[in-house]
Amino acid sequence: MSTLDSTRELFRRDQVWPFLAPAQAEVNVGNQMILYVEDLNLSFDGFKALNNLNLYINDGELRCLIGANGAGKTTLMDVITGKTQCDSGTVFFGQNHNLLNKDEAEIAQLGIGRKFQKPTVFEEQTVFDNLELSLKTDKRVLPTLFSRLTPTQIDRIDDVLKTIGLAKHRFMLAGALSHGQKQWLEIGMLLVAEPRLLLIDEPVAGMTAQETERTAELLTSLAGERTVIVVEHDMEFVRSIARTVTVLHQGSVLAEGTMDQIQSNKDVIEVYLGEEAAAGEQA
Amino acid sequence: ADTIKVGVLHSLSGTMAISETTLKDTVLMMVDEQNKKGGLLGKKIEAVVVDPASNWPLFAEKGRELLTKDKVDVIFGSWTSVSRKSVLPVLEELNGLMFYPVQYEGEESSKNVFYTGAAPNQQAIPAVDYLMNDLGVERFVLAGTDYVYPRTTNKVLEAYLKGKGVAASDIMINYTPFGHSDWQSIVSDVKKFGSEGKKTAVVSTINGDANVPFYKELGNQGISSEDIPVVAFSVGEEELSGLDTKPLVGHLAAWNYFQSVETPENEAFIKAWHAYTKNSDRVTNDPMEATYIGFKMWANAVTKAGTTDVDAVEQAMIGQTVPNLTGGIAVMNKNHHLSKPVLIGEIQDDGQFEVVWETDGVVAGDAWSDFLPGSKDLISDWTAPIKCGNYNTKTKTCSGQNY
Amino acid sequence: MTLRRITLRHFIALCCCLFGLFSLSTHATESASLDPLLAELGEAKIKDMEPILVKIEAVSDETILPLLRTLLNGNLYYIKAEKKVIGQFETNGETFYKDVFTNEINTGIDKPDVDKIRVNNNLRGYLRNAIARIQLTSKSPSVRENAVRELLSKLDDSTVATLERLYPYESNKKVKEAMGLALAMNTASQTELAVSNRIAAIETLSSSLENDVRNLLTTLTRDDNAAVVTAANIALEKIAQRANRFAFVDQLFFGLSLGSVLLLASIGLAITFGVMGVINMAHGEMIMLGAYTTYVVQLMMPNYIDYSIWVAIPAAFLVSGLMGVLIERLVICRLHGRPLETLLATFGISLILQQLVRTIFSPLNRQVSSPSWMSGSWEINPVLSLTLNRLYILAFALLVFIVLVIVLKKTSLGLNVRAVSQNRNMAKAMGVKTNWVDAMTFGLGSGIAGIAGVALSQLTNVGPNLGQSYIIDSFMVVVFGGVGNLLGTLVAAFTLGIATKFLEPTTGAVLAAILVLVFIILFIQKRPKGLFPQKGRAAE
Amino acid sequence: MISINKVDQLYGGTQILWGLDLEIVPGSITCIMGRNGVGKTTLLKAIMGLLPIKSGEITMEGETLNKQSAEKRAYSGIGYVPQGRDIFPMLTVEENLRIGLPVRSKRTKDSPKDIPEKIFELFPVLKDMLHRRGGDLSGGQQQQLAIGRALVLEPKVLILDEPNEGIQPNIVKQIGDVILKLNAEEGLTVILVEQKLGFARRVGKEFRLMEKGRIVAADKMENLNDSLIKQYLAV
Amino acid sequence: MTRLTAWFSEGRSTGKHTLPFVVILLSVTILASAANLFLPADSIFYVSTYTITLLGKYLCYAMLALAVDIIWGYCGILSLGHGAFFALGGYAMGMYLMRQIGDRGVYGNPLLPDFMVFLDWKELPWFWLGMDQFWFAMLMAVLVPGLLAFVFGWLAFRSRVTGVYLSIMTQALTYALLLAFFRNEMGFGGNNGLTDFKEILGFNLQADSTRVALFLITAILLAVIFVISQKILSSRLGKVVLAIRDSESRSRFIGYRTDRYKVWLFVYSAVIAGIAGALYVPQVGIINPGEFSPINSIEMVIWVAVGGRGTLIGAVIGALLVNYAKTRFTAIMPDAWLFALGAMFVLVTLYLPKGLMGLYGQLKAKRNAVMNKESQA
């Protein structure tokens, strides 16, 4: 490359030097699109966990992500939230935030919240504190040192506590909660954080039918204002909330469409649903 | 008080316990003997033992405890210089009295301390004299543990050797950390240094625990004492008792005392020691003799002064004489250091030293080395009219302590 | 001084002639003239002994060798009453006396009857040379060769004359080579000889690595003759090149050897800490117990020091291992799920164990002897020799490592202990006897530490502080290699060992140690989980 | 097969199980249901011996288990699939499975060197993943591994704590089939905690409803009606 | 309901001990000081200067324990190298005190400390410049440990060095410093360290009044640091710190840059350790590389564990208790005190998993339970 070329490259007009870009730029959703995942590849010791994966999520959408065990759903979330580095590909949040060069905290601060497949809460703190920590606030060191809970924040936490049914357990150590309760607490932590994009990995595992229903309602109500991506194997649940469903298989998208389309897709039935489930397993 | 109290400030645990425990026992034995003789000034002597645990600040603290809580009349204690330096301010503040029984780097003289171990001129200088004159050594390796005693001793020696016309290229200086255990490269370097045609010797100020692996490596790399003799200032009978000495036979040490010296006093001392420890294999060594002399002198001084009052005893100490265990008479000089003979011994396969050389008479301990630029002009004299530990003979002033 | 040298030379010349003349003389004829001399020797003070020895050498031949050797080793005694000398020997711990010439055992003598004939360094030097001179005519070629090499540094005219005389008759190639070397040295140093001869000799010398040769060549670089100087410089250069290669090997060996010590010290910790997750501050004391076991074993079999190691290794394994099991059963097993607190408890245990040996064995170091087969070194050439004890320890460390890897790979213990450390309850539910596994594993780790103690007793102090001096290094090695990875421990130990030893010559030991620490600190920034990190989702 | 008499169980100061009685008949598939936090997992752990009970008695085939350690119970034939899978994360799939081999060889009197092939027939994915670390598997794969691991023990009683959490539908179905098959062919007794009614109905033969640490309803699965569901399972 | 009370007595109660602690600490120290200064030496209430210095030393250790507890107990960072910060603070103070000796040293050199004369140094090394100013030296006493902690923490936490790796690295750090300070070339007096101090700010260090003043200042600073730390840890930052201890990665996913929190907390802790060191040196009269020894740092951790980690008061109590035990044991049974101390560590670990404060908590819980039962009856 000639000097001229490299100089040009350096001063390309379509690029802004990172240090000139505003630090906390608003998420640009000009194209109605909030998440762009393109050509994502990731392999572990030769095993391709993500394989040329492309995925676009509209702003305000509620998207269900299904796929066989090991299809790469959790791994995808890991890449989006900065937990895992991918081998190649791009992930943009809005049009202006390249998530691949940000760390977990930055990504979270941009407004991407996540619920883990295996519930992870701060076991040695109370339910209340777990929620307080997750509040949408300035999370830098000094502001955190001097911040106090405002009445609105307390109300917000109380609201959420009610929503997740842990109002009675607010002062209990989170470690002493049962599995299902921890699931709820983690959803609550997501709620108080008021993220733009929620990545929810198997929210209803271990929940009773009614709870599942409630979760469904909750998630539907969130959509619109927020964007939600849900991973779940409970087809009933998926059917009750889904508008668009994406099926992953062996690290790439196998099918995408409405629930009905998906349920009748032969490939999906073969690798994922099984004959009966496709027919709609009746409760 | 109805007893006279003797404080024992030696580490019984930690890294220094290995050397200091013996001295604690020595003091206790001396106290026992003195009590059998009816005590001092008609009173029994009572020993107060504390454990400063090889922790230097603890020496200061325990020293203070001994002086203020237990109200001891004298302290026998310390091994390392740093532990001495740590208690020193306490001794001076509370006007205590301590006997320090270990060979050390000099450059100190406190009113409150009597130094019964060797100063560099009572160990190092005679040793290299012996090497040069009797063994025809022309090259010197000065190997030491990296702390003040070896550094100073080596500085003194370097100046001394250069003064004797030894070229800088014929002096190799090497320092290692405390407890150094991997001597392969150093010993191999010494071997190379010694194989360049000139008779070479190692002057070792290697401390305590590092010695065993050092000598083992010497033995295994086949450096025999005829090729490259090692003369050590910190290796005595006790250190050798932890070592298989067969490969070391012929290496040297310079001390003021060896257990092997046959005198009636020494025989009695060894016998008493075996009886006291109920172990006839226990060896004796130079710091024990220093403790012995210190204790005897102190007892004499107290008798002479008729009191245990520190100032009186301090003055009574000067000029005290006690027969050395190796023959001759040790004298306490005005600078609180002893005059003692210097002996050089060769290691034998039974872990003892065979004296191969000794000074004609006694050598007076020099608090301030004549071979260091900073202290050439300093002397110590605790008698009137100077009464100062660091008196500058040029400026006729006394710096530091004012009493 | 000078005077003595002259007399010495005179006598040497004399004795060399005697070789030729009286090589067949019998002991009987000699002893007549020898006995009074020996009596004189027995009565003499050290500083008067050399002239007597010169006389003894002058009147005797090869048969005197046992006497000289016995004297050199400090085993020659003098029976005052009989005015005779006698050798003291020791077999299986029993001392007995025998005539050094006839090997007749003399049972009628007790210790008080005899006085040791002491020698000092000067005498030892003299004795060694005397022995070498006598051995020039020895029947064994290797003895002859050694004798020649021994004399390289003392080439005086008479020795040279002897060598020149013996050279044509020498049949053994190696001895002949050595003699040739000696003669070449002589030729090279003779300024009165023709320059071409000297240069030829110098060229011969350039293939030798002997120190004496190098020293001679160095002197020759100051020779008056320019051609000789050039030749000497070229030869020196050639020698230096070869020597440097060997120096590198030497250093590498030092590094490997230090590495093997680190490996031994840390391998047990790699199990108790690396696999079980117990922050075992008492690890050093397990090593210490092993070393003391060696001491005790040697106490119990003083006559079989050479074999004591073979008893000590299993014994140390048992002692430390049982102590480990005891500690595990009494303390560690109650701390499951509280790994940090194991630090606290084991620190307490280490204090107790230290004080325990201090109470039982005294705070002094204990003497552990090296078996004869582990002493000395393997001389590959004059500039490269590997010390045997280090060589054995290196091999031993690798052996222990391999055995351990096999035990953990081939028995269910390895699998079970990892399962237990990852999820104790689930391991129980799968039928793993967790108590047993814990005890065995901790015992195994401790036992190996004990074995390390046996090895360390051959290198360093056996005292109450032994453990303390290795604990920090051990943790460093395990962590640097990657916790839970045995191979990592191996690589880390050797890396650190070699790094230290290559730094040491330029920086000195203290700075080398500091630099290595700084290196580890920086390295861990790059690889926060050590050399061989545990990878995967679960590893965080 | 297993009977539980008046079992009390506490976590620190809080009592979780209150004088709980439960009878498991040999060859049955008993489904324990109840809201979150009523103590289902706690009960299963108590049966497995992973939590000491405060009072009461648990017996298996007439023998009291109270004093038996968990590992003994594994030898006695209880297999446990915990909630949250509890895979050994740093062991490979193969090693996870091998852990149970000693118990298996003791129980079946043959001494297998290898993992029984039937595990891989049930869960083929495990065969592909044999050399991957357990912790690296996806959630569903781990769940399959957990079940497979318990089956290696060749248990008489299989305890399953929400075994379908995070498992893809066709495998859920398959797990149901496996349970039924093992039950039918080998007479395996199954204790199943399950929230999903569909699965519970399909697989379970008996049900027990729990509330606040007590069994509050017990019957054949056919008789699990909406009012019971409303009363004990709805929020 | 019981859970609620449990919460009050455990979760939020950290601040509850503050006031009593400060009151007790200050009143005890003031009383002891007064007893030393104003009572005659033969009074039974007289407190000897030996005791005052001893107590002063304990308080320095308590402060140090506080520093260790803040990062270990609260943030889960087990530092096995806190002695390094303590010693650096101590060296800063030692250098100041050394410079105060002036020409009263044995060689009478007005500029150079004795050990430099002795090693034939001709001028003061650059890092000794300014150390004759008290303010500057004190600045260094907090700045140097703080800076070292910052650099080390910044490197380590950013690279996500955690757990035992971090612990051993801190140990390596202090060990490297130990070796470095042993070197005479470093210009800190080598193994002998700095000693023979004469006065501080013009006050004679040997005077009882100076000792008492130092003791009081230590107590006051301890109280101040205690209160500040309490405030910090009960703020939301404190909760974040606990969250990091619990699950660092989870904290990151909710948007906290945990590395920064850890770095700042580490620096804060190091600064406290530095202050403790600076107060320690004039009271014990010597600073030597031995303070860098890894064993010392391990002991600090043990004080905290004995007292009960994760409670500030526990750290203080642990430090006081273990050190008092050491003082007593070494005097009562010089030959066997290590048995006693070792046994104490083992027993505390086994029977008091949460340290003495845990015991206190248990006793209280028991009492509460009894009371609850009674009130229910």
Ligand SMILES: Nc1ncnc2c1ncn2[C@@H]1O[C@H](COP(=O)(O)OP(=O)(O)OP(=O)(O)O)[C@@H](O)[C@H]1O
């Ligand atoms: N660190 C890793 N090392 C090796 N393989 C991995 C690693 N992480 C994930 N995998 C593999 O990548 C694949 C995708 O896993 P992922 O957890 O994303 O699946 P998933 O779609 O979430 O499945 P499930 O529905 O079962 O949770 C799996 O086969 C898993 O074994």
Ligand SMILES: Nc1ncnc2c1ncn2[C@@H]1O[C@H](COP(=O)(O)OP(=O)(O)OP(=O)(O)O)[C@@H](O)[C@H]1O
């Ligand atoms: N380690 C613990 N310490 C204290 N309390 C606990 C602990 N584990 C569980 N609990 C409490 O015990 C109760 C029962 O828990 P358990 O896990 O048995 O519930 P579960 O019925 O299995 O619920 P889920 O359906 O959510 O799994 C819960 O209220 C929980 O808060």
Ligand SMILES: NC(N)=O
């Ligand atoms: N004084 C000494 N040997 O430290």
Ligand SMILES: [Mg+2]
């Ligand atoms: Mg998943």
Ligand SMILES: [Mg+2]
């Ligand atoms: Mg449960």
